[in-house]
Amino acid sequence: MISPNGPRVLVLWDIDHTLLQSRGMGREMYERAFPESFGRPFQQLADVSGRTELDIIAETLKLHGIEPTDEATGKLVGALVDSYEAGRDEFASRARVLPGAREALAALTTEPTVHQGVLTGNLRAVARIKLVALGLEQFLDLETSSYGDDHADRAELVAIARERAARQLDTQFGLDDTVLIGDTPRDVSAALTAGVQVIAVASGKSSVEDLQAAGARKVLEDLTNTAELVQLIKG
Numbered sequence: 001m002i003s004p005n006g007p008r009v010l011v012l013w014d015i016d017h018t019l020l021q022s023r024g025m026g027r028e029m030y031e032r033a034f035p036e037s038f039g040r041p042f043q044q045l046a047d048v049s050g051r052t053e054l055d056i057i058a059e060t061l062k063l064h065g066i067e068p069t070d071e072a073t074g075k076l077v078g079a080l081v082d083s084y085e086a087g088r089d090e091f092a093s094r095a096r097v098l099p100g101a102r103e104a105l106a107a108l109t110t111e112p113t114v115h116q117g118v119l120t121g122n123l124r125a126v127a128r129i130k131l132v133a134l135g136l137e138q139f140l141d142l143e144t145s146s147y148g149d150d151h152a153d154r155a156e157l158v159a160i161a162r163e164r165a166a167r168q169l170d171t172q173f174g175l176d177d178t179v180l181i182g183d184t185p186r187d188v189s190a191a192l193t194a195g196v197q198v199i200a201v202a203s204g205k206s207s208v209e210d211l212q213a214a215g216a217r218k219v220l221e222d223l224t225n226t227a228e229l230v231q232l233i234k235g
Contacts (some may be wrong), residue, residue, distance in 0.1 A: 002017030007115035008147045010165050011108060012158070012171040012231060013140065014182035015120040015127055017204030018223075019101045022136055023094050025087070028061065032087075033079035038069055049205060050186025052121040052157070053077070075234075077149065081125045082117065086099050092133040098203050099224030105139035109225045114233065115146035117165065119180055124149055154186055158194035185214035199232055 013019055016026070027045055034042035046059035057076050058068040066072055078203040079177035084091065092153035108114045118140055120127050125148040144165035158180065166172050178196040180187060192215050193200035200216035201223060202208045211219045218232050 005169060007169065008113045008173075008177055009115070010144070010162065010178045010231060011114055011116045012119035012161050012178065012180045013105075013116065014180070015118055015122055015130060016186075016188055017183045018098070018181060018187075018201055019105075019136060020095055020097050020130060022091070022130070023096065025094060025190040029080055029083045029087070032083045033076060034060075034064075036082075037079045039071075040063075040064065048121075049152065050121070050182070050184030052152050052154055053080075053123050053126075054119070054152040055148075055154075058152070077123060081123060082203050084126045084129045088129055088133055089132065095130065096133060097134050098137065098223065100226065102136065103226050104223045104229050105136060107161055107230055108233070111230065111234070115141065115144065115165065115169065117141045117143075117161055119146050119154075119161050119182075119219070121148040121154065122145075123147060139166070141165075154190040155193035158190060158196055162196075184211060188214040188216045199229070203207075 016022060016102045023112065030045050044063045046056050046063060048056050055071055061068040061072055081208065108116055116139060118127060127147055128142060131140065146161035150160050151157055162173055175195045176197065177200060180191040181199045181201060182198055183201050184206050186204055188198050188211060189202050198216055200211035200219045202211060203222050208219050208221060223229060
């Protein structure tokens with residue numbers, strides 16, 4: 001049972017192009033990490049939009065003629081995390097918080113019925129580095145969240161986050177009480193597959209029309225209208 005004074009809505013935020021922009025550093029980290037892992041030059045990155053890091057890594061390895069075994073994947077995961085660790089200050093100076101994102105997160109922290117986490121394709125360690133670098137981690141519970149190294153399938157991350165939230169908060173969040181916020185058709189698909197609510201934001205490469213075509217009924221141009229976002233979540 002949900003406490004009448006406790007959170008009743010679990011909001012799960014995508015990170016890249018929803019809350020922040022890395023401004024090219026995502027690809028650059030692969031360019032740094034790949035030679036470290038395999039002693040070969042980096043040639044090509046898989047399409048990253050809306051995908052989990054495990055999924056991106058598997059295809060990127062195949063594009064280089066490397067079988068995505070657990071060993072090969074683990075090597076690249078470790079090197080990527082090391083690259084982000086080494087580039088913390090660079091990330092903080094180059095990346096930016098998207099318009100309205102900080103204000104939206106801050107507003108939702110004042111809503112006692114709302115609990116905020118993330119659902120991201122990023123590796124757990126990388127997600128933390130990005131959020132801390134831009135001062136966004138203070139608004140989010142990174143334990144009641146799910147990440148790109150939890151599962152290759154983004155839709156599976158929804159159940160993982162809900163389970164973690166239920167365990168941490170001793171509260172069961174129903175499908176209708178879970179809201180995923182993201183910027184890609186894959187975010188929309190993950191939410192619809194998992195049976196939870198979705199609010200799509202056209203702050204990345206996908207247009208409002210793209211997100212509606214993917215099945216999103218609630219679509220925002222950006223996060224600058226905080227009151228509208230809060231209403232969509234609570235409504």
